[in-house]
Amino acid sequence: MPPAEPLVVDDSAASPDLAALRRALDVRDWDTATGVLAGPRTDARTMLIRWAARDADLDFLRKVHESDPADSTAGAMLGERLVLDAWAIRTTRRARHVSQAQFDAFHTGLAEAEQVLAATAAHDPADPAVWTSRLKTARGLELGEAETHRRYAALAAVDPHHTSGQWQLLQRLCPKWGGSLEAMHAFARECMLAAPEGAHAGFLVADAYLEEVGDLPDAAAQSRFLGHRSVRAALREAAERSVLHPAFPRTPGWVQVAGTFGMILTYAGELDLAHRTFQLVGPWVSAYPWGGTADPVGYFRRIRAESATGRQRAAATLRRALGRPPR
């Protein structure tokens, strides 16, 4: 285990594969990049594609995709990059705070992404990374619940436990995108129970609670909600089935899973479990969930300290100050 300090905010630091992928893309070496991503199309591959897409040269990604439209990895990476760019224009704020010009640019960007992804799926309908990104375009373009479920079914047919894609459907099911709390929690739990023990899928349960807490009106309501016996039991169950399970794999994405559990378990006052989770996390401050706050490192440190000292401070003020990290 690396030393607990100093804290590291770079996702690639926790993943040698991501570091290698970024190096290859930096020098526009597509063969090496695809070499890193070769093998089974796991959720880890989807995570790597997403992270690498953010920093890769857009023109290079376009060129690679155009030179071989049947290269599913190239299509997935370019599509995901266009999705990320479109969302950066929209911002993650609620719809009422987004201007019409932003929405227009957002929709134009997503339509381009959608067409790249659809063309890629036309050549190869069995790439879960493509379907994961198509769940995002379906949500942003508001193609409706039925179409979202059709896309999820296409993903599940390839990989029934693809946590990144399940996370996208979870987003669609949450109230801010027109879903309901019941549907969101039910889906998260269903995914967790269907997945093998120790899998990342427990993250969905933790994130669903983070989602619900973020929507509560004030700190008192948040404390009351998270202090509820059934909520704490659900979080304990999820943690023990994933991040604290002996079989929990340290594959790309694991830091995000562990960090999310560290955050929500601390919020819920499950400080012992939270502390164990943070020991596992070590120095890695993942972009999600910490990156949505003003000072990710400082916030990480405070939450971790809280879990370590075992002193349950009035989490109310803390949570109100920091709120729900956007994604």
Added chain:
Amino acid sequence: MIRTEVDGVPTLVAPTVGPRRAGLVFRVGQADETLARRGITHLVEHLALHPIGGSAYHHNGSTGLTTTTFYVQGDDADLVDFLDRVTRSLTEPDTGRLATERDVLRTEEHSRGNGPTRDLPLWRYGARGYGLVSYPEWGLHAITPDDVRDWVAAHFTRDNAVLWIAGDGVPAGLRLHLPPGRRTPVPAPTSTLPVAPAFFAGAGPHTALDAVVPESPAALVCAHLLQRRLHKALRLDGGLSYTTAVEYAERGDGQAVISAYADALPDKQGAVLGGFVDVLGALFAVPVTDAELATAVSTAVREASLPDAAANELPTQAFRLLTGRPLGSAGSEVADLGAVTAGEAHAVAQAVRATALLMTPPGGAQWAGYAPAPTTSDATVGGRVHVPTGGGPRIHVSDAGVSAVDAEGKIATVRFADCAVVLANPDGSRVLVGHDGMVVVVEPARYGDLYAGMIDRRVPAGLLVPMPGRPPSPDSTPAATPASRPAGRLWRPAPAWLRVAALGLVTLVVGGAALAYTVAMIAGVAQVRVLGLLGGWLVAGWVGRAFLRAWSAERVRP
């Protein structure tokens, strides 16, 4: 199949294992009409069949896109009797029955309803030629006996007909009483689509497509491929659609129309569209595998070699003969289908993409890379602007045409030079339809300075069709609100405004009187009468309230 001739009419004969039957096919159909005389072919078909209505044998007539067929099934004597009588009644149609048959046709149209794919031709071709099938038989209200006689003389001739007979040969004594004429070429296709693939948002939850490709065995195989894939994606795997249907139809000019349709429940419409678009995307992107090609070919072959194929093919062969294309045979068709390669089928798929027109649920398919089919005009006709007194579009009327400009600045223009029809409704409103399918609805009653005559006198001869009642507007018509007020040359206050004015006057008088009496009472110049005064105020208040309500209701009225 044998080629012969009966009274100057080319005749195709093929043996059958089924009942004897015959079809007399004319090269005229709905696509040959104009919108202002839409329905005239169907009317002629009905008039011709009326005298034969009581016959015991089975017979029928059908008016298609580019052909009209009189069909009979029975023994030799029945065939002879039917064709003798139908050709006689065709040459001298009983125009005295025009009004009666018009009502029969209106009922037929009403009860037949509108198929979900009815609008596709309109959006591709506009309001003429092959696009006319999208429109109601509006011309029925304007067709005169002379129109009928002219139409018959031009199209129902022996030089514009082909007879087919499924049976041993031409029955003895068969006569066709048709005058000479000339063969009508198929209409030249028109287009309103500047780019493809394009889409328009239909009114329902269903998704449909049509595309125009050169007719070929590969195109037929491609249609079968599309059918299999839609069925698998939307019915078998997704459980989203009940019906997925693909049709391949020769247009008669060497081109074929491939049309596809998938139904949907409203809550599944997004997924049906998404799945449909994905099926098309895969068809366009990747050539089919040999195994899948073989399956599609075998289903196409099975259809082409059904029992009695030679007899069942007769209508198709008659159509080919009428349109001057080479005749095929069941045997050669099967061989041609078997020779189709994956590359040829993929080339057809590319041609489908290059001409595709998609009908989508309300949200459209711009996100999928389909361009919106034009729904507005580029410019107005200029001329004087008429501003509505209530809600409604601004209307331009000039010698060039009529334009409507809505609150968002969207323009709909119909130029008289490109006008397909002007429907004159009894309420004074006018519906102008351009050749490009654009619709302008003008309700003169909403404008102080506009009356129907300003439009009517500029409409080219023959295009003004008087309607018996407000017609059901086609789906592309901008939402038309019914107007019940008559149009007049001068602006006349409508009854509702008279009521408002009357209420206002009563309020003024009663209120004024009550106020005057109150002032007088306070000043001491009038007797103190509390009860009477209270009553006066109450009446004034009540009438005043009624006035305010009526006034505000009238102000917001569109």
